[in-house]
Amino acid sequence: xxxxSPMRPRKSGYLFVAPYVVLLxxxxxxxxxxxxxxxxxxxxxxxxxxxxFIDATHNSYFVPAFENIIKFxxxxxxxxxxxxxxxxxxxxxxxERVSAAFRFLLYLPAALAGAASVMLWLFxxxxxxxxxxxxxxxxxxxxxxDSLAPAHLPVVFALIAFxxxxxxxxxxxxxxxxxxxxxxxxxxxxxxxxAWRTAVYIKLPLIKKWIAYMVIGAFAAGSxxxxxxxxxxxxxxxxxxxxxxxxxxxxxxxxxxxxxNYAAAIAVDLLVAAVICAAxxxxxxxxxxxxx
Amino acid sequence: xxxxxxxxxRRTSTGQVVTYVLLALVAAFFIVPIIWLVVEAFGGNLxxxxxxxxxxxxxxINSTIYSAAGAAIAIATCVPAGYAxxxxxxxxxxxxxxxxMLIMLIPTSALVLPLFLEANEVHLLTSPFAVILPYxxxxxGVYLSYLYFQTERFNILFQTARTDGCNEWKVxxxxxxxxxxxxxxxxxxxxxxxxxxxxxxPWVMYWSTDSTSHYPLPLGIALQLFNGExxxxxxxxxxxxxxxxxxxxxxLLLATIxxxxxxxxxxxxxxxxxxxxxxxx
Numbered sequence: 001x002x003x004x005s006p007m008r009p010r011k012s013g014y015l016f017v018a019p020y021v022v023l024l025x026x027x028x029x030x031x032x033x034x035x036x037x038x039x040x041x042x043x044x045x046x047x048x049x050x051x052x053f054i055d056a057t058h059n060s061y062f063v064p065a066f067e068n069i070i071k072f073x074x075x076x077x078x079x080x081x082x083x084x085x086x087x088x089x090x091x092x093x094x095x096e097r098v099s100a101a102f103r104f105l106l107y108l109p110a111a112l113a114g115a116a117s118v119m120l121w122l123f124x125x126x127x128x129x130x131x132x133x134x135x136x137x138x139x140x141x142x143x144x145x146d147s148l149a150p151a152h153l154p155v156v157f158a159l160i161a162f163x164x165x166x167x168x169x170x171x172x173x174x175x176x177x178x179x180x181x182x183x184x185x186x187x188x189x190x191x192x193x194x195a196w197r198t199a200v201y202i203k204l205p206l207i208k209k210w211i212a213y214m215v216i217g218a219f220a221a222g223s224x225x226x227x228x229x230x231x232x233x234x235x236x237x238x239x240x241x242x243x244x245x246x247x248x249x250x251x252x253x254x255x256x257x258x259x260x261n262y263a264a265a266i267a268v269d270l271l272v273a274a275v276i277c278a279a280x281x282x283x284x285x286x287x288x289x290x291x292x
Numbered sequence: 293x294x295x296x297x298x299x300x301x302r303r304t305s306t307g308q309v310v311t312y313v314l315l316a317l318v319a320a321f322f323i324v325p326i327i328w329l330v331v332e333a334f335g336g337n338l339x340x341x342x343x344x345x346x347x348x349x350x351x352x353i354n355s356t357i358y359s360a361a362g363a364a365i366a367i368a369t370c371v372p373a374g375y376a377x378x379x380x381x382x383x384x385x386x387x388x389x390x391x392x393m394l395i396m397l398i399p400t401s402a403l404v405l406p407l408f409l410e411a412n413e414v415h416l417l418t419s420p421f422a423v424i425l426p427y428x429x430x431x432x433g434v435y436l437s438y439l440y441f442q443t444e445r446f447n448i449l450f451q452t453a454r455t456d457g458c459n460e461w462k463v464x465x466x467x468x469x470x471x472x473x474x475x476x477x478x479x480x481x482x483x484x485x486x487x488x489x490x491x492x493x494p495w496v497m498y499w500s501t502d503s504t505s506h507y508p509l510p511l512g513i514a515l516q517l518f519n520g521e522x523x524x525x526x527x528x529x530x531x532x533x534x535x536x537x538x539x540x541x542x543x544l545l546l547a548t549i550x551x552x553x554x555x556x557x558x559x560x561x562x563x564x565x566x567x568x569x570x571x572x573x
């Protein structure tokens with residue numbers, strides 16, 4: 001616990017935080033408030049309560065968009081938990097130089113996050129062009145249309161998201177594993193625990209909080225999915241429709257129909273989910289120093 | 293006894309083989325696409341590429357301006373704010389800290405539509421500021437700066453300077469700013485990687501305009517995919533709607549990611565230490 005010094009200056013603090021606070025209000029708080037206002041009012045600015053929220057659910061794209069995103073999240077989060085945790089534990093049991101080289105390798109695709117990774121994977125999924133063509137053929141996919149069949153899209157988006165995002169989570173897990181006291185690992189070894197037992201009984205419980213952080217954080221980020229379905233839709237002439245994910249639907253309603261109030265209602269749905277996730281990470285995982 | 297030890301050794305080596313085969317497969321999954329990209333980019337007819345280089349150059353300059361301006365504002369706001377939250381005592385300090393952390397944990401994409409609606413209202417939609425200002429709000433940078441300036445050793449320096457008669461501005465300018473170099477570099481790195489790869493925000497702000505001259509690189513990539521017209525319906529035969537040859541696209545993709553790869557290689561130390569990476573999302 002740090003003692004508060006009586007000499008800590010007070011008022012000048014406002015001057016140092018002022019530029020940031022202006023930005024925070026203009027770019028963070030004001031737009032969040034404005035979208036809530038739009039969601040609760042009609043085009044003629046009358047208060048309408050929850051009408052926009054209810055009307056938005058009646059849009060024929062609404063239910064499919066949320067079904068799509070739930071399928072995607074289910075696949076993606078399962079893959080993240082199994083492979084990120086498994087790989088992190090595996091790498092942690094190797095010698096540091098090998099492990100460091102691997103972490104960097106796995107992290108590299110983060111450079112292609114967003115549009116670039118979608119573009120690249122459009123080639124990876126094209127049987128005639130892809131270095132993985134033999135795998136695609138073996139699965140019975142002979143054209144890009146086979147790879148991108150509507151039923152495959154949640155898996156395809158999960159694959160792309162995993163490829164460009166898993167590396168950074170592995171790095172986070174490594175950071176968490178590195179904080180495990182050497183003594184705990186030594187004494188496990190003395191007690192005769194092998195690498196497997198040490199991983200499951202010592203390391204895993206000690207990084208539980210970080211796994212929770214990853215799942216909640218990835219859920220919040222994944223529910224915002226936009227670039228992948230949007231680009232695939234554009235690249236293939238509407239195979240994934242332009243309202244595949246909730247965020248796409250909100251944009252679609254705003255851009256094509258000027259239904260700003262419905263769009264705002266969907267944006268508020270997503271924002272509320274994100275804020276709840278953030279609050280759980282902040283106040284329940286104990287990973288962050290919330291000041292004193 | 294001896295045979296027991298032998299079998300144990302054999303078991304370990306089998307385990308090791310399995311481990312390394314598994315790791316090789318994982319490495320292949322992550323790295324083969326990047327190798328393909330490099331091979332494809334340099335194996336093609338470079339003449340085909342030169343035609344698109346001009347417009348690509350404009351997008352490269354746009355991306356550079358947006359990211360650099362965003363990072364400059366981020367650093368100018370994050371460092372002093374984190375410094376003040378860590379070393380000053382003022383009413384509202386804790387509220388500001390918690391609000392900052394809450395917003396840093398919300399995916400930036402959750403605020404894209406609200407920002408679009410706001411930009412639409414204030415008629416800033418196609419202005420560069422419509423992307424620069426959102427890039428420059430970087431609460432995670434404030435949190436990093438706050439953690440950094442909590443260091444007890446620094447606080448002794450600040451107190452000494454105050455006792456020696458420095459005013460608050462001098463303490464910040466002469467002592468805190470020079471000390472902030474490592475954390476400032478980390479803020480710039482994380483901020484630039486995030487803004488350089490951002491697709492959703494510029495797409496929403498600029499897609500409605502006919503002119504592509506404001507586009508940053510990720511939108512340029514999207515445009516490569518968009519050369520055909522969309523019918524909005526399911527097509528019997530799915531194919532890429534692009535007229536550019538794969539080698540040209542691969543080359544342009546490589547050019548797009550090259551700056552980020554350079555930054556990543558330079559920042560390996562931080563990536564390996566792993567403390568701050570979760571926030572890249």
